Amino acid sequence: MFSVIHANHLEDLGTLALDVIRRHRQPPLVPETFLVQSNGMAQWLRLTLAEADGIAASVDFPLPSSFVWRAYRAVLGDDIPEQSPFDKTPLAWRLMALLERCLDPETSPDDPTCYAPLRDYLQGEALEASPLPGAAEEARERRRWHLAVRLADLFDQYLIYRPEWIEAWERGEHAPADLPDDQRWQPALWRALIEDAPTAAREHHRARLHRRFLDAARGLRERPRNVPPRVFVFGI
Numbered sequence: 001m002f003s004v005i006h007a008n009h010l011e012d013l014g015t016l017a018l019d020v021i022r023r024h025r026q027p028p029l030v031p032e033t034f035l036v037q038s039n040g041m042a043q044w045l046r047l048t049l050a051e052a053d054g055i056a057a058s059v060d061f062p063l064p065s066s067f068v069w070r071a072y073r074a075v076l077g078d079d080i081p082e083q084s085p086f087d088k089t090p091l092a093w094r095l096m097a098l099l100e101r102c103l104d105p106e107t108s109p110d111d112p113t114c115y116a117p118l119r120d121y122l123q124g125e126a127l128e129a130s131p132l133p134g135a136a137e138e139a140r141e142r143r144r145w146h147l148a149v150r151l152a153d154l155f156d157q158y159l160i161y162r163p164e165w166i167e168a169w170e171r172g173e174h175a176p177a178d179l180p181d182d183q184r185w186q187p188a189l190w191r192a193l194i195e196d197a198p199t200a201a202r203e204h205h206r207a208r209l210h211r212r213f214l215d216a217a218r219g220l221r222e223r224p225r226n227v228p229p230r231v232f233v234f235g236i
Contacts, residue, residue: 010235014048017232026230031058033228035067037236045234060228064236065160072209074226075216085197086159086205092145092152098192099144109192114184122147155190163207170194 007013021032036042042061049059062070073080083090103119105112122143158166168175169187179186194202203209223229 010044011048013235014045017234018049018052020232024230029058030229031060032230032232033060033062033067034232034234035064035236036061036234037063039063041235064233067231068206071227072213074224075213075220076209080209081201081204084204084206085201086155086193088149088152088156091155091193092148094193094196095148095151095189096145098189098196099148102189102192109195110188114188116185117182118147118185151189154186155193159206163210166190166205166207 005013005016007016017034026032034042034045036045039061045061046059069080069084073082085091099118099122101107102109103112103115103122108115122140165175169190172191174184174187
């Protein structure tokens with residue numbers, strides 16, 4: 001059964017969730033699963049459940065991305081790694097290294113002119129002179145790291161919300177069709193990320209796995225063992 005319940009106050013949603021739990025008890029060793037939008041929401045909900053029942057035990061509060069990844073592994077098998085090699089943190093470190101190579105006209109794997117906007121961004125702020133040796137280089141490294149983190153977040157959003165762009169970029173196409181010239185670095189940098197990844201890891205990002213997941217899920221006749229029997233998508 002799929003139910004959508006709206007309320008103007010989180011407290012009302014918490015009360016409704018408790019009512020569902022009390023009316024339809026699960027076996028003692030089966031945890032309740034609440035998908036939440038932040039760790040702060042998880043903490044508030046845990047306290048709300050504890051205040052109502054005196055204790056909040058055997059309750060799981062995954063974020064949507066981690067829950068979806070668990071579902072991929074439950075349906076597609078344990079050959080899917082426990083953590084995606086394209087998660088934001090490892091992706092940021094890989095981008096940190098790739099930016100140095102891609103933005104150098106002598107080592108760039110693509111037309112170096114397409115990376116001009118990124119080079120301009122990194123060189124756009126004049127670094128203040130410092131008497132300390134190596135200070136300017138450290139400042140450049142920090143700026144490159146901040147850019148890598150922002151790019152990792154950008155690609156993470158594309159994997160979730162624009163997987164068709166990712167698939168087109170991997171086929172060597174530009175997407176969307178009206179992609180401006182000063183954004184051509186995006187598909188080029190993504191292809192560089194794919195080529196830099198180990199062969200097995202190239203299949204393990206959300207844009208590719210989600211299509212496989214949907215195809216496999218359509219053929220299921222029973223709930224996979226590691227998928228909870230009931231899920232509350234709370235406050236998202």
